[in-house]
Amino acid sequence: MPEVSPKQAVGIAGFSGYSGAELARLLENHPCVQPVLLEHRTDSGADPQPLNQSRRLQRVQCTPEAVRGEGLSLVFLATAAEVSLNLAPQMLASGAKVVDLSGAFRLRTAERFERWYKERHAQPELLAEAAYGLPEFCRQSIPRARLISNPGCFPTAANLAIRPLIEADAVERAAGIVCDAKSGVSGAGRKPSLKTSFCEVQENLSAYAVLEHRHVPEILLVSGLQESELSFTTQLLPVDRGILETIYFRSKRLRSVGELLEIYANRYASEPFVRVYPAGTLPDLRRVNRTNFCDIGAVFDSESGRGVIVATIDNLVKGAAGQAIQNMNLALGLPETAGLL
Amino acid sequence: MPEVSPKQAVGIAGFSGYSGAELARLLENHPCVQPVLLEHRTDSGADPQPLNQSRRLQRVQCTPEAVRGEGLSLVFLATAAEVSLNLAPQMLASGAKVVDLSGAFRLRTAERFERWYKERHAQPELLAEAAYGLPEFCRQSIPRARLISNPGCFPTAANLAIRPLIEADAVERAAGIVCDAKSGVSGAGRKPSLKTSFCEVQENLSAYAVLEHRHVPEILLVSGLQESELSFTTQLLPVDRGILETIYFRSKRLRSVGELLEIYANRYASEPFVRVYPAGTLPDLRRVNRTNFCDIGAVFDSESGRGVIVATIDNLVKGAAGQAIQNMNLALGLPETAGLL
Amino acid sequence: MPEVSPKQAVGIAGFSGYSGAELARLLENHPCVQPVLLEHRTDSGADPQPLNQSRRLQRVQCTPEAVRGEGLSLVFLATAAEVSLNLAPQMLASGAKVVDLSGAFRLRTAERFERWYKERHAQPELLAEAAYGLPEFCRQSIPRARLISNPGCFPTAANLAIRPLIEADAVERAAGIVCDAKSGVSGAGRKPSLKTSFCEVQENLSAYAVLEHRHVPEILLVSGLQESELSFTTQLLPVDRGILETIYFRSKRLRSVGELLEIYANRYASEPFVRVYPAGTLPDLRRVNRTNFCDIGAVFDSESGRGVIVATIDNLVKGAAGQAIQNMNLALGLPETAGLL
């Protein structure tokens, strides 16, 4: 009889938020790990989990002692940046690896963090140490890292769409690249606010953080673009989940949409979570809903050299909890797609 | 005692569609005209008007005889392009002016129509004769015209946002202009189709007609841009009404967002239906809902010369029925804002 | 030349909430009154009015002095019950009539208020004095009152649907009446909360306050039903505006749907804001959207005596601001429908 390995325990801090609840939902069906909820004083009273008579997840206090006591291999921080800055060193000190879903450790240097987040960084050494968890471009560094910084939702789609074009030198950079992003409301988190109230969002669309979104520096870091080259705008859609980014560029080199799509097909040939659409078809939000896929399609006008890329993800899955699990799989030496297909 | 002028009668063909029903709704409160519904065999059985015990609009057959018999000053064609091509000459022959809401008479030459609508134009003389009904830029020609072609919904917002920039020579045209448009579903008309079914649209966003929408040539004609300079994409929002267009450009001349906004403030200083937003604020769909306004806001990064314009309209009002009434007011010598504020 | 009467000034306290903003929107087009916004410390910073270059409403402090100074004939309190309890005596002391949109003065006795609102009533004399502002059943007392209590949104539809049945003795009361109510989210007000957050409401439907909603006693008072006879449930719809109530009863006396509908047709024959639907048709939310109508339709099975009534209103119009204006019109001796058709 084959030996069945016992499941490893992993912790979720911030499980009452949308990303944390999605982590719990996805991990319940993971073949190799067992989630434990880490209770923290910032949790709201509400229990985001469905009532389920059969299985209730274990809960412990979110303390170094409990993490050590439960033998957690890894802790997800689905918490606000300021909470993550406080919890990350504690959890690492307990011997667990950490995947942080906030913006706390994404920008590599304290200067960059200060410019975009408008405050000093309390843990500059951890910031320098953290691996950026976009597996398609950072697969080597993730398994070796103690602290993995899960990418922002917008940069995930943007970088998967833009970086192959830059690598292939397909873009006329002087003309700039436009990334027009649209996001569902769950990306704003679960804390009630007027901006995310039903009556303000329904039958509406509004632009915000035009040219100055905190996610811009992540796109620049991974794609290699200069700030002056990228026009990035976000818009709030009346949907729960999903991000669609429409990316515009100009090219003097590309001759056809086929050539353009081949760049993606080659780059992502062995990637399990990037799907490239054939010419004449484009992704939409529904097809990535509740999946860890990033879907990419393209249109190209060969006469004028105008190119348009459409990239979609579910902001709570590939844009948050799903990618965090993908990073956990890499960090713990599990199959990268475990629990995600 | 002041003499109260009796109301003029005007006809609505296609009143069972969304634009036609909106025309009827708006005209019921117009101080100077009285709407008459023109029944045509293409009307669906359904009556789009609310049940109202007090007032029922008069209905007559949509024939030249009825138009003459009822003494209609003007007829709105809220019909499909092929129906408008057939009805327009008949209605004109009856002595009525015509405001056509379809794409039949917007492109001035039969060649251009053939390229974008993929069919021959059956009335090339009328096409040449028609006035383009964007009052903010064509106010002189509208009162003199027998046939007024009401602009497309996307070009209305796009031209109000783009043409002042071109007139002011503010745009670095070599870098191109991007117009990323998002529209509510009513813009697709009332005929049932899978694409506009609730379950396909809800919780979704999809791009279509990327770089090849029929509305592109209208934007080129009014704005003066070349096709190769404009990247225009449309996306279907899960909302009933509303268009938001995000327009990206680069400028070497502009020095501040104030200077950029001044272009609009000056150009539209005496326009009743264009509202320019102060720096730091941007329009959204809710604020133009059920109004004839086009709202315009801007962001500008003076260091890099990146500019972003956000323009919004209600696609059934300023994008269709409202603008058609604005054109009717001009055509019949009534106050331009009558029935629209 | 006919003398044009100058417009009377009326005040709106609580104009930044949804009902207050709707009052401002509707009153801007009222032929006889001019709205003035009354600023109160409970207003949120946000300005709910659309930016409009042409007209900005006047604003003054919400004090007795300002009300007297501006010569306001009437003040609307679109405020929370506790604020209304405080403001109502002040405004009345300034000589203005008051239409209160909160629940503060609806229940006639302090005992009843205490039971359903779970707190003592601070103004029992005003409570006893207030007229209940459901014009279809209280038209005589409204013009004579200083203080008019605008009905709750659910009771407005419920009482217009149920009371004629009780008056006609058409209901087998021993079998009870069920009123299953569904409401749009704006009925919950503009204050952010998790329950009205987009991601909690979208793609959801939830029941709340089952059998114990604060609006129950208003239904009992007007309809004449006993509490044990009425099962009243509310459910939160993923829509902005609108209430639909499905009312179930049994009858041994009625013989046909025609007879049932005649009860309503007779009762509301001269009512401008109640529309009775012909047999075979039923109202829905869209047809009352942004109107002051209450629409009523019915189904009846003559074999078994089962009856179903469907009644709809826009909760912000006939359920709040529109009915408040109807009450103002009666209170100030203006035509009842002024500004509402």
Next chain:
Amino acid sequence: MPEVSPKQAVGIAGFSGYSGAELARLLENHPCVQPVLLEHRTDSGADPQPLNQSRRLQRVQCTPEAVRGEGLSLVFLATAAEVSLNLAPQMLASGAKVVDLSGAFRLRTAERFERWYKERHAQPELLAEAAYGLPEFCRQSIPRARLISNPGCFPTAANLAIRPLIEADAVERAAGIVCDAKSGVSGAGRKPSLKTSFCEVQENLSAYAVLEHRHVPEILLVSGLQESELSFTTQLLPVDRGILETIYFRSKRLRSVGELLEIYANRYASEPFVRVYPAGTLPDLRRVNRTNFCDIGAVFDSESGRGVIVATIDNLVKGAAGQAIQNMNLALGLPETAGLL
């Protein structure tokens, strides 16, 4: 080494509809069966499956030969009633068991079918033979049947909520039972129609088939109620998926909500797919979304004997595809919950 049984193949006819697509989605992760798509001339051109580079389901013609050739153990008919009436005997003749998701075989007698479906039944013998597939009440007959008729979506929730009350003799039947049902749009199927168009459903709620829905006889058959005792109404919600039913009854026997809930807790103690909520909490659509659960909660007023039950399901899962798989599991001798948790 343990022997891994090879997966059995099962067919899906009507895979391009919403129920069929949901079947394909759920069966892709089933541990014991492998789905095969059965192409039929009634399929629309559109492919409802997500593009997925890894797995494409096998497709064969929907013929007896193909069913036999592929060795399909069971065929799902996710087709319209008239197509099912034609396909069911063919598939049975090929040796496959059949789970039919249409209304074709639910009503046991041709007379009853004729009354509610307004047409003659073409296969009265199969109608008499078919097992009704509500496992919670028909678990014995399902494994023995060749043809299983999957229940309607509304009756599934209604019967799970009502029958335990009738069995426990808790209802004062003379007062009648009200079942006020609300459904998402996917329940109406994928064929485009004006009634399910986005612009007609969004911001709307409408009642239909009041007292005469085709699902009424299924509720009567299982619950044991007489038609005159049940008032059943359906309403179309602006959501994609989900049914919520609010059920009203009167009881002279019950003394508390605890006693009421105990009826359900006892009846469903060992049911894997029915969850009973504790007093003070009620189910909503989100908690059953994409699950095979039926959630049940209750409110009871002991003084007056008024009871309210709230029951929810996902109409495409427990109301269609999920329950069909539950039936397949029973029919093929697999664990009842396989592929459904």
